[in-house]
Amino acid sequence: MSAGEGVQHIFWRIELMAGLAGNRLFSLCVAVCAMTGHGAHAFTVLKYYSPHNRERPVRAGTDYIILHTTEAPDSSSLRKLRDNGEAHYCVDSSGNVYALVENNRVAFHAGRSMWNGRTELDSCSIGIEVCGYHDRDITPAQYASLRELLARLKAAYRIPDERVLTHSMVAYATANRWHKRPHRGRKRCGMIFAMPSVRRRLGLAGRPLYDPDVRAGRLDVGDAYLARVLYGSGVEQQYAIADIRQAASGSVIGPGKSAWTIAGPKYNSAEVLYVFPNGDEYRGNQIRNWSAIPPGTRVVFAESQMENLEESARLAGFDGRSAADLAGDQWQLPSTIYIFPSGRVCRGSELSASEGARLPDGTRVLPGYVFGGRVAPGRSAFDAAGRRWNWPSTIYRLPDGRIVGGNQLSEKAIPAGSLIFFPE
Ligand SMILES: [Zn+2]
Structure with missing residues (x-):
């Protein structure tokens, strides 16, 4: 099969998958342009938009590109990312580049995140998922495609190399029983893209040399191996990766x-x-x-790719017994929210020491959240939480006691009496 037939074949396959019969003419035009342009090395972005694409808000700005590794094989990665609108692009192991969410819209890829004091990086970044694993090299075809994709995005948004980050650089966790303060190290996702040798092959000359939030005292180091891979000297990086691989075996x-x-x-x-x-x-x-x-x-x-609801909404009786078990040094903050099994809601600042010492089993603890009140007739989820009502980080407690993320609900199906919580 010639390169041209290969491109066309991929397009037919994509159309079948996406059911884009109406766009066939456009797709063929793009394919032909790619074929006649640069031959076998033409860079083509395959439009394979998520069903959620159109409902996603337009971002106010774009200051970062965040690189991820899917931690799973091609087919399951692509399907999940598209279904949930969890990245702008996915680069599979053959180097095919799929556009899942339009560049100017929000994709949910960074989860609880912070960089240089700024949080919720989904609202100011483009997310690229690369099919592969955080501690393994990517394929030559992925290097070629990702390099070109990065060059285009960096130019379009004027993003310097130092602002091409990895998910592991920006993800953080709130305090818990092992780390008394908020800390880095929640994920190792995309870690390989911190290596200077990898970055050079991707056309990235610069990289962040330290963690600005750790340096400023906003976060602790929660994963010393990861910190060495991200910011260590060349030798430290190599040793830390070797240790991580050995543990993973x-x-x-x-x-x-x-x-x-x-x-x-x-x-x-x-x-x-x-x-x-x-x-x-x-x-x-x-x-x-x-x-x-x-x-x-x-x-x-296994590096989980899930933004884990259980991590945001910890459970007394399972994750620990006392408020300090569940929220570390943050347990008495107004931004640590307690939802008792009865449905009563209180802030950490309202919790007595004796209540905090032994929470009833089934109490949910949400560190770093604001209580947005109840959904009621005449007060929709949108009224309570604004445009973030259906973000995965927005948490609902339904009247039957279930805890669900905003992305798991449709607005009309949210029962009156549901409690709504969103990140501070
Ligand atoms: Zn990630």
């Missing part, structure tokens, strides 16, 4: 080696995969009876 549970000693604080999170001797696989957050894990179970560290 897995350890086996046996005498003297428990889930805790192998996986540490993340033992019960979705990022840790337990492969039982019989081949069954469970993520840490799916396991309830920790004493029933058979010896010989392999522990594998």
Whole structure:
């Protein structure tokens, strides 16, 4: 098959997948232009927009490009990213570039994020997902496509190389029982794109040399290995990546080696995969009876791509017992919200010491949130939360007690009496 036929073949496939019969003429035109332009090396962006594209607000500005790794194979990555509108672009392992959300609209890719004091980076950045893994090199075809895509976006938005960041640079977590303060290290996503050797191949001469939020005291370092990969000297980076790869290769549970000693604080999170001797696989957050894990179970560290609702809405009786277990040093702040099983809502500043010492099981704790009141007849979710009503970071407690993210709801289906919370 010639290169030209290859391009055309891809377009037919995309049209079939997306059902874009009405756009066929336009697509063919783009394909022909690509074929006649630069031959086999033509750079083509395949339009494969998310069903959510049109409902996404237009961004006020674009100051950063944020690079991600999907931590999953091509097909499942692309489908999930498109379904949820979780990136502007996806670059698959063959170097195909798919546009999922229009450049000027918001895509939900950064989650809880901060850079240089600025938060919610979805509202000021373009997100690119690269099919691959945070600690592995990408393919030559991906290098070629990503380099070209970055060159175009950097030029269009006048973004210097130092503002091409990785998700792991900007993601942060609120305080919890292991880290008493808000901290970096919530994700290792896209970590490989901090390596100078990788950046050079992508046409990026500069890089951030330190973490501005750690330096300013806004955040602690929560993952020392990650910090060394992102900002260490060349040798430190190589050693830290080697350590991370070794940990990812897995350890086996046996005498003297428990889930805790192998996986540490993340033992019960979705990022840790337990492969039982019989081949069954469970993520840490799916396991309830920790004493029933058979010896010989392999522990594998998988970088979760999920923006985890459970991390935003911690659960008393599961994530800890006391307010300090659940929210660290932030437990008495007005921005730490408590939702009791009865439906009562209070701020950390309103919580008594005795209440905080032992929360009722089932209490939800939302660090870094504002209570936006109730949805009622004549007061819609949009009235309460504004245009962020359907963002994944906006959290609802439905009258039946369920906790759901805004992206999981349609506006008309939100029952009256639902409580609404959004990041401060
Ligand atoms: Zn990411």
